[in-house]
Amino acid sequence: MNEFTRRTALGALSALPLLSVPVAAGAVGNGPSWNGNGNITTAHLSTYDDVAAFLQKEAQKQPAMELSVIGQSVKGRDLYLASWLSAPENPTVLFLTQQHGNEQLTTEGALEVVKHLGTGRLREVLDGVNILIVPMLNPDGAMGDVDFSLEGYLAHGDRHLTRYNAVEADLNRDHVDRLQPETQALHENVLGAFEIDYMIDLHHQGANRALGDELVSGSILHPTTPNAAPELVERSKRLGSVVYDAVDSTGWGLIGKYNGGSAETISRNGLAVEYDIATLLFEMRGMSDHTREDYVLGARSSGYLIRQTVLTLEATVRAIADGSIESADISFWDTLPTQETYTPDE
Numbered sequence: 001m002n003e004f005t006r007r008t009a010l011g012a013l014s015a016l017p018l019l020s021v022p023v024a025a026g027a028v029g030n031g032p033s034w035n036g037n038g039n040i041t042t043a044h045l046s047t048y049d050d051v052a053a054f055l056q057k058e059a060q061k062q063p064a065m066e067l068s069v070i071g072q073s074v075k076g077r078d079l080y081l082a083s084w085l086s087a088p089e090n091p092t093v094l095f096l097t098q099q100h101g102n103e104q105l106t107t108e109g110a111l112e113v114v115k116h117l118g119t120g121r122l123r124e125v126l127d128g129v130n131i132l133i134v135p136m137l138n139p140d141g142a143m144g145d146v147d148f149s150l151e152g153y154l155a156h157g158d159r160h161l162t163r164y165n166a167v168e169a170d171l172n173r174d175h176v177d178r179l180q181p182e183t184q185a186l187h188e189n190v191l192g193a194f195e196i197d198y199m200i201d202l203h204h205q206g207a208n209r210a211l212g213d214e215l216v217s218g219s220i221l222h223p224t225t226p227n228a229a230p231e232l233v234e235r236s237k238r239l240g241s242v243v244y245d246a247v248d249s250t251g252w253g254l255i256g257k258y259n260g261g262s263a264e265t266i267s268r269n270g271l272a273v274e275y276d277i278a279t280l281l282f283e284m285r286g287m288s289d290h291t292r293e294d295y296v297l298g299a300r301s302s303g304y305l306i307r308q309t310v311l312t313l314e315a316t317v318r319a320i321a322d323g324s325i326e327s328a329d330i331s332f333w334d335t336l337p338t339q340e341t342y343t344p345d346e
């Protein structure tokens with residue numbers, strides 16, 4: 001086919017709906033639809049009011065669920081703790097989402113798990129584990145209701161979402177000083193109020209982290225402060241093992257090791273040492289909003305990332321409830337590759 005006929009053929013074929021899709025995707029290039037992952041939009045995300053209404057509705061439906069307000073954000077939004085406390089002697093796990101307001105899909109996944117805990121799908125785990133869920137710890141950042149400019153943020157829709165709280169503080173650097181009302185509420189009314197054995201802190205990272213040239217669906221890390229006792233690190237590694245096995249076995253999940261530091265201002269390190277909690281950081285792929293195009297991920301990827309959250313939480317509560325977490329194999333940590341930032345050849 002010479003140049004002329006190829007053009008003619010393309011011109012004719014592009015009128016067909018099926019073939020117009022790749023043509024359109026190619027035209028987008030490396031714009032906000034980075035890597036062809038769809039529009040960066042807030043349309044598919046729950047608002048804070050949606051989250052609050054959902055939790056209240058579930059608390060009314062579920063006899064085993066308690067919903068409490070642990071404090072207020074800078075802008076006065078109630079911060080919620082959902083809890084299922086079946087028996088004091090059972091181990092207790094805490095799931096924390098959206099310390100960073102622009103990392104929302106983990107909250108969407110956590111809400112699905114809240115629903116499942118009220119149905120036959122998951123209810124039986126409550127005999128063996130106590131569950132605490134703090135969803136959307138940073139509602140002001142999630143709603144873009146902040147005292148600084150969000151100009152240049154990429155998401156389309158009714159709002160912008162930002163990492164920081166209303167006064168531009170990073171809540172996951174505030175676990176030692178606790179200057180912010182959101183971190184104070186978490187420490188006073190959750191961490192200091194319950195005997196917690198395990199915690200997963202759920203985040204989203206840049207959309208272009210990879211192992212080799214395969215983009216990861218997320219990355220994980222245990223405490224790495226030198227002050228964490230070896231036994232505590234081992235317990236944390238077992239928690240990571242449960243999550244790794246659940247996600248890696250899906251075929252669509254690809255987990256790397258997160259390259260994280262030793263600061264105790266972050267929850268993975270600080271909460272482990274202060275409260276003797278086995279902790280795991282889970283950084284899922286892509287943020288809901290940001291100024292950087294390589295950090296955000298469009299609505300098209302939401303489904304599998306929400307599913308990854310659900311899978312993570314449900315595998316964890318099952319493994320704690322049936323005790324299988326105690327014998328989880330931690331040797332994979334020795335060979336788990338550290339993720340890197342993917343840079344295309346061109």
Ligand SMILES: [Zn+2]
Pocket residue numbers: 099100103202203204
């Ligand atoms: Zn984060």
